[in-house]
Amino acid sequence: MTETTGYAGSGLVHVKNPYLDSMEEDVLYHLDLGTKTHNLPAMFGDIKFVCVGGSPNRMRAFAQFMHKELGLAGDGEDLADICAGTDRYAMYRAGPVLSISHGMGIPSISIMLHELIKLLHHAKCRDVTIIRIGTSGGLGIEAGSVVITDMAVDSSFKPRFEQVVLDDVVVRSTELDTDLTEELLACSKEIPDFPTLIGHTMCTYDFYEAAVVCVTLLDRLEGDQIRVPREVLGEYQQRPQRLVAAFIRKRLGMKRKALLSTH
Numbered sequence: 297m298t299e300t301t302g303y304a305g306s307g308l309v310h311v312k313n314p315y316l317d318s319m320e321e322d323v324l325y326h327l328d329l330g331t332k333t334h335n336l337p338a339m340f341g342d343i344k345f346v347c348v349g350g351s352p353n354r355m356r357a358f359a360q361f362m363h364k365e366l367g368l369a370g371d372g373e374d375l376a377d378i379c380a381g382t383d384r385y386a387m388y389r390a391g392p393v394l395s396i397s398h399g400m401g402i403p404s405i406s407i408m409l410h411e412l413i414k415l416l417h418h419a420k421c422r423d424v425t426i427i428r429i430g431t432s433g434g435l436g437i438e439a440g441s442v443v444i445t446d447m448a449v450d451s452s453f454k455p456r457f458e459q460v461v462l463d464d465v466v467v468r469s470t471e472l473d474t475d476l477t478e479e480l481l482a483c484s485k486e487i488p489d490f491p492t493l494i495g496h497t498m499c500t501y502d503f504y505e506a507a508v509v510c511v512t513l514l515d516r517l518e519g520d521q522i523r524v525p526r527e528v529l530g531e532y533q534q535r536p537q538r539l540v541a542a543f544i545r546k547r548l549g550m551k552r553k554a555l556l557s558t559h
Contacts, residue, residue, distance in 0.1 A: 307422040311414060322418065324411040328381035331418055339378075340419035344392040345544050346412065348405075349429045352377075352386035352397040358429065358537050359388035359395040365541045366391045366550070393544060425476065425547070426506035429536045432497065434512030439524065440490055442535050444480045445497040445508035447471040453498070476507045483543040490535050509536040 316322065323330040347362075349355050356375065363372030368391055378387040385408055386397045398408040416424055434441065447455040448470040455470045477494055484492035497508060511532045513522050522529065545551075 309413065309416040309421050309424055311417045316414070316417070322414060324415055326382060326384040326407055327387065327411050327415065328379050329411075329415060336415060336419040340394070340415060341421060342392055343389075343394050343416070343419070343421050344424060344547075346394045346396065346416070346424060346426045347429055347540060348396045348398050348408070348412075348426070350398060350400055354429075354533065355386060355395045355397045356388055359390045359393070361534075361537055362390040362393045362395070362541060362544065365545060366393070366548070392548070427476075427480075427540055427543075428506075428508040428510075429540055430508070430510045431513050431533060432510040433514055433516045435516055437493075437495070437512050437515060438491060439512055439514050440528075440532050440535070441512050442484070442490060442492040442539055443495045443497070443510050443512060444477050444484075444492065445472055445510070446474070446477050446494050448497045448499050448508070450499070472507055480507060480509060480539065480543050483546055484539055486542050487538055492539065509539055511535045 319331075321330060321332040323333075329336065347355070347358060349358070356377070359375050360372040363370070363375065372390065375388045375390070378389065379385050385399070388395045396408065396412065398405040432443070434443070437443065448457075449455050450457070450470075457468045457470050459466045459468070481492065481494055497510065513524075513529065513532060524532075
């Protein structure tokens with residue numbers, strides 16, 4: 297069964313699956329959530345931003361970072377893992393921001409996205425922005441540069457993602473939201489201490505929803521070994537988070553900080 301996701305006229309996250317509404321219960325198994333066991337609209341109905349990334353620890357750190365950036369009460373050190381009942385994914389919340397790990401590889405990220413989008417649908421979320429935050433290699437790009445993806449290309453350099461659904465080959469475009477890409481680039485002007493650019497991302501049999509913001513760890517034209525110190529890598533990995541934090545603050549109408557935190 298294939299599903300197509302989009303926004304209804306009201307801005308609600310809508311999954312075009314005619315069977316969802318007739319189900320007695322929808323168990324989001326890998327998130328340890330369900331429509332009968334949890335009040336999803338109460339828990340997630342006001343979520344406006346979903347940020348995903350591979351590492352559970354990194355996404356916990358991002359949720360703590362957003363907790364501080366949004367000026368929420370407390371220090372954010374005791375944020376609870378909403379998916380603590382499973383060891384598949386980790387999910388944290390900081391105000392209107394949901395931070396979720398997706399693991400590595402297409403099966404892992406696809407399962408997470410499948411259940412995440414149904415979660416947003418069941419929670420009756422409106423006008424949600426989804427952004428992937430991560431790291432990558434670069435081609436002809438200085439290490440530490442933050443790249444906002446405009447499209448993902450496959451190993452044949454084509455902007456497509458192929459799936460076999462009920463014996464049919466389904467081809468989907470991998471072009472991302474142009475307006476969101478440009479909005480993120482505009483936000484980068486507020487963070488002048490690292491280069492930010494728009495570019496393509498090559499991924500072998502992978503697929504992304506909404507925006508993608510990655511920092512390059514090396515220029516693969518110069519070799520395939522990361523040679524910068526660990527503390528520099530740690531600072532590199534914070535750069536996409538800082539950009540996305542600036543974007544979220546701007547979307548929420550919050551004043552720009554004079555100096556963005558780097559930890």
